[in-house]
Amino acid sequence: MIIYFSQGGHTKKIAEKIASKTGDRLYAIELFDPYPVSTLKASPRIGREIVTNDIPKVKKAPKNVLSDDIIYLGYPMFGMDMAHAMRGFLQANDLSGKVIKPFMTSGTATLKMSLKTLKKLAPNSTIDEAFDPQKL
Numbered sequence: 521m522i523i524y525f526s527q528g529g530h531t532k533k534i535a536e537k538i539a540s541k542t543g544d545r546l547y548a549i550e551l552f553d554p555y556p557v558s559t560l561k562a563s564p565r566i567g568r569e570i571v572t573n574d575i576p577k578v579k580k581a582p583k584n585v586l587s588d589d590i591i592y593l594g595y596p597m598f599g600m601d602m603a604h605a606m607r608g609f610l611q612a613n614d615l616s617g618k619v620i621k622p623f624m625t626s627g628t629a630t631l632k633m634s635l636k637t638l639k640k641l642a643p644n645s646t647i648d649e650a651f652d653p654q655k656l
């Protein structure tokens with residue numbers, strides 16, 4: 521299963537590429553209070569959340585979304601770390617026992633910069649730190 525958050529579509533594109541290679545299903549996480557579709561309009565709220573460390577509330581995924589043992593987890597890097605929306609997803613959903621293959625899109629930030637946050641929010645998952653969607 522490929523679980524992702526994408527504000528502007530870049531991360532969604534990578535998620536779809538992974539799906540075309542692995543045949544996995546795609547699930548876009550859902551916020552109770554979604555960001556505006558336009559990134560320009562969403563950016564002030566995203567920026568505020570980075571400063572205040574607010575995490576938006578994210579819906580629990582349906583059971584069948586969390587049934588696979590391997591979860592590809594995709595997010596943009598905002599504020600040089602995992603987008604807060606994905607943090608909200610990990611707070612609302614238990615990925616214990618899963619293998620998480622993380623991927624991200626960014627301007628310049630690297631996946632590594634988000635791994636501390638990922639490990640903290642998914643402490644009982646195995647993180648495949650070496651996962652690279654380009655190598656599938």
Ligand SMILES: Cc1cc2nc3c(=O)[nH]c(=O)nc-3n(C[C@H](O)[C@H](O)[C@H](O)COP(=O)(O)O)c2cc1C
Binds near residue numbers: 525599625626630
């Ligand atoms: C509000 C905001 C903050 C961002 N902060 C960072 C950042 O700290 N470091 C970085 O490399 N890219 C940053 N970016 C760029 C995004 O990570 C990049 O455009 C990403 O591909 C967006 O993915 P998406 O189209 O799936 O939403 C930021 C973008 C926005 C809109």
